[in-house]
Amino acid sequence: MTTIRFKALQETLHRSPVIIKENKRRSKLFAENVFNKQAMMQHMTKEAYQSVIDAIEFGAKIDRKVANQIATSMKDWALSKGATHYTHWFQPLTGTTAEKHDAFFETIENGLAMEKFDGKQLVQQEPDASSFPNGGIRNTFEARGYTAWDPTSPAFVYGTTLCIPTVFVSYTGEALDNKAPLLRALQAVDNAATAVCKYFDKNVSKVNATLGWEQEYFLVDSALAASRPDILMTGRTLLGHTSAKGQQLDDHYFGSIPTRVVNFMRDLEHECMLLGIPVKTRHNEVAPNQFELAPIFEEANLAVDHNSLLMDVMKKVSQRHQFKVLFHEKPFAGINGSGKHNNWSLATDTGVNLLRPGKTPMKNLQFLTFFVNTIKAVYDYEELIRASIASASNDHRLGANEAPPAIISVFIGTQLSSVLDELENVTKGKLSPQEKTDLKLNIVGKIPEILLDNTDRNRTSPFAFTGNKFELRAVGSSANCAGPMTVLNTIIAKQLKEFKIEVDALIETKNLKKDEAVFNVLREYIKASKKIRFEGDGYGEAWEKEAKKRGLSNHKTTPEALKAKISKKAIALFEEMQVMNKIEVEARHEIELEEYTMRIQIESRVLGDIARNHVIPTAIQYQNTLIENVKGLKEIFEKDFKKYAKEQIDLIQKISNHIAEINSKIEQMIAERKSANKLEEPKKAEAYCNKVKPFFEQIRYHCDKLELMVDDNLWTLTKYRELLFTR
Numbered sequence: 001m002t003t004i005r006f007k008a009l010q011e012t013l014h015r016s017p018v019i020i021k022e023n024k025r026r027s028k029l030f031a032e033n034v035f036n037k038q039a040m041m042q043h044m045t046k047e048a049y050q051s052v053i054d055a056i057e058f059g060a061k062i063d064r065k066v067a068n069q070i071a072t073s074m075k076d077w078a079l080s081k082g083a084t085h086y087t088h089w090f091q092p093l094t095g096t097t098a099e100k101h102d103a104f105f106e107t108i109e110n111g112l113a114m115e116k117f118d119g120k121q122l123v124q125q126e127p128d129a130s131s132f133p134n135g136g137i138r139n140t141f142e143a144r145g146y147t148a149w150d151p152t153s154p155a156f157v158y159g160t161t162l163c164i165p166t167v168f169v170s171y172t173g174e175a176l177d178n179k180a181p182l183l184r185a186l187q188a189v190d191n192a193a194t195a196v197c198k199y200f201d202k203n204v205s206k207v208n209a210t211l212g213w214e215q216e217y218f219l220v221d222s223a224l225a226a227s228r229p230d231i232l233m234t235g236r237t238l239l240g241h242t243s244a245k246g247q248q249l250d251d252h253y254f255g256s257i258p259t260r261v262v263n264f265m266r267d268l269e270h271e272c273m274l275l276g277i278p279v280k281t282r283h284n285e286v287a288p289n290q291f292e293l294a295p296i297f298e299e300a301n302l303a304v305d306h307n308s309l310l311m312d313v314m315k316k317v318s319q320r321h322q323f324k325v326l327f328h329e330k331p332f333a334g335i336n337g338s339g340k341h342n343n344w345s346l347a348t349d350t351g352v353n354l355l356r357p358g359k360t361p362m363k364n365l366q367f368l369t370f371f372v373n374t375i376k377a378v379y380d381y382e383e384l385i386r387a388s389i390a391s392a393s394n395d396h397r398l399g400a401n402e403a404p405p406a407i408i409s410v411f412i413g414t415q416l417s418s419v420l421d422e423l424e425n426v427t428k429g430k431l432s433p434q435e436k437t438d439l440k441l442n443i444v445g446k447i448p449e450i451l452l453d454n455t456d457r458n459r460t461s462p463f464a465f466t467g468n469k470f471e472l473r474a475v476g477s478s479a480n481c482a483g484p485m486t487v488l489n490t491i492i493a494k495q496l497k498e499f500k501i502e503v504d505a506l507i508e509t510k511n512l513k514k515d516e517a518v519f520n521v522l523r524e525y526i527k528a529s530k531k532i533r534f535e536g537d538g539y540g541e542a543w544e545k546e547a548k549k550r551g552l553s554n555h556k557t558t559p560e561a562l563k564a565k566i567s568k569k570a571i572a573l574f575e576e577m578q579v580m581n582k583i584e585v586e587a588r589h590e591i592e593l594e595e596y597t598m599r600i601q602i603e604s605r606v607l608g609d610i611a612r613n614h615v616i617p618t619a620i621q622y623q624n625t626l627i628e629n630v631k632g633l634k635e636i637f638e639k640d641f642k643k644y645a646k647e648q649i650d651l652i653q654k655i656s657n658h659i660a661e662i663n664s665k666i667e668q669m670i671a672e673r674k675s676a677n678k679l680e681e682p683k684k685a686e687a688y689c690n691k692v693k694p695f696f697e698q699i700r701y702h703c704d705k706l707e708l709m710v711d712d713n714l715w716t717l718t719k720y721r722e723l724l725f726t727r
């Protein structure tokens with residue numbers, strides 16, 4: 001009898017690569033299936049085109065007649081790309097994307113048919129979407145929510161479907177998705193940042209948040225993945241002894257990419273090109289079978305959509321190549337997990353990156369304004385940032401002394417640290433106003449324009465300045481970027497709004513010149529937010545102690561971290577910035593707690609099943625051969641047999657002990673699950689976290705010990721070395 005494990009290995013070893021032919025330059029392929037400005041210009045009337053542009057740029061309303069025109073051109077364009085269906089594409093609170101396809105096809109009189117799509121179908125739809133999590137916003141008896149077109153993210157054809165990016169809201173106006181709050185946060189940061197920009201440049205009329213994500217992932221052969229119930233059901237391995245060789249030689253990182261994987265990547269990139277996702281970088285990551293993909297950065301809403309779309313495309317393309325792609329933050333114990341760095345900045349409509357140091361002291365004062373305000377915002381809302389990246393799977397990185405830690409801190413490099421330190425001290429000496437100005441401008445003038453090459457890199461920091469952008473590194477690889485991007489842009493909006501109020505007050509009441517007032521407020525911010533700045537090793541125990549002294553939070557688990565989401569401070573923030581009302585915030589909090597509970601519950605069940613259905617029976621089978629062996633030895637050597645059967649007897653005992661331990665831990669775990677199930681949230685999630693989850697490690701320990709003892713030929717579960725090194 002061959003086990004599924006050996007069949008899967010055979011299958012994997014005999015795969016032939018799926019060869020991808022590229023016969024067009026990528027620049028020619030780019031956005032071929034996107035109804036972007038260029039396509040719209042070609043297919044639409046001038047009036048319709050202008051009205052979409054106004055909607056994109058100024059949020060102007062599109063009237064019904066024009067909507068019909070737009071819909072018709074969109075349909076004609078989509079049909080020319082081979083589309084048969086259309087869908088309102090949205091991002092419900094499950095974190096993934098959702099779509100419900102409708103055919104363009106309609107019957108008309110006399111048995112005839114045609115393709116139809118009108119303005120109403122474009123602008124608004126009512127999916128029967130009562131089964132998406134809504135945290136109690138909609139009672140199921142009035143389970144009405146609708147999707148509404150988001151013209152700022154262009155429609156695209158994927159496969160044979162025209163996908164129209166939409167927001168998903170309830171009839172009472174509450175956001176039921178991830179996109180609506182993000183759009184509101186982006187509006188808030190635009191308003192606040194534009195107002196601040198006017199201190200420096202009157203011509204700025206819009207500020208866009210920019211996002212460049214870096215997506216890490218693992219690839220495992222699909223047959224091997226299918227042989228592991230834990231990977232199939234939870235996206236990660238719940239047990240498995242570490243392979244003798246892991247990542248210790250660092251021979252995978254940036255190494256030559258395996259052929260099957262390169263073919264997958266090229267196929268994926270080809271799809272991305274057609275969809276207008278500007279992917280640029282690909283490489284091996286640190287862990288075996290771990291890879292990374294990064295695009296050129298884009299406006300944040302579009303970048304978020306593109307990341308969500310990418311994850312979906314990756315799943316589909318990987319199937320063609322007989323791979324399973326794992327987005328889980330920690331699919332394998334003992335080797336690196338996966339994250340999704342969110343590179344973030346602000347850019348004006350005049351083409352200035354507000355986090356890039358400039359040529360002149362005045363330009364640098366503008367840079368410093370946005371730089372220091374960002375640090376201050378992160379300091380004031382560090383707990384909320386931590387909450388925005390919390391999930392059962394990301395706890396494996398943040399809560400486990402891995403990169404990055406659960407403590408949010410800001411790294412800015414030695415050069416900028418010394419600039420801030422100097423600025424902070426300008427207050428100390430008794431300087432005349434004139435001298436003050438000069439000294440200030442002197443320091444400000446010292447920031448070199450290009451910091452990119454000499455900002456030191458600190459890989460342990462969760463929020464690092466990297467020359468012309470900040471990089472939020474704590475986002476999990478499976479996350480929807482909308483969550484952390486909503487929080488980051490909201491807190492920056494709030495901070496910039498406060499800043500403007502303070503500067504204006506100094507100008508009016510103290511009669512200070514504008515740059516003097518700006519400088520004064522920044523100096524106070526530098527002092528006030530100093531505790532969030534940390535340049536050292538973020539993994540060390542020393543930092544945990546130091547951070548505690550500084551009063552920074554260190555929430556290692558999701559139920560703990562999520563509390564900050566519904567704090568008075570957080571609700572006040574979201575309401576003031578008009579990003580979410582109390583109901584919307586509380587609904588999300590509840591959904592996230594429930595999701596946490598369910599994930600741990602599923603893992604717990606799967607682990608119990610595998611331990612009992614795979615590990616224990618296999619161990620018993622092997623133990624029986626040992627017993628047979630001992631019996632035989634006894635027959636041959638009679639009284640002397642112990643001399644020859646010592647190892648075997650020892651193993652028989654050990655196996656029994658491990659089996660007993662596994663059984664008793666599973667019983668206890670099930671009992672804890674039963675009592676947890678009687679609780680309400682948030683107590684339930686806490687119980688799953690503190691009472692159920694601790695058994696995972698204990699059960700795993702004994703299973704992994706058995707893996708080392710049992711005959712390899714009998715072991716049914718595909719081993720780490722096979723999952724990580726066979727392709």
Ligand code: ADP
Nearest residue numbers: 210211212213294295296297343344345353469
């Ligand atoms: P790494 O962290 O691997 O060293 P890079 O420094 O190469 O990565 O850049 C990573 C990402 O930063 C890229 O996706 C890039 O598009 C993005 N990025 C660069 N400039 C900006 C910006 N102004 N705003 C947002 N993202 C940016």
Ligand code: MG
Nearest residue numbers: 214341471473
């Ligand atoms: Mg990075």
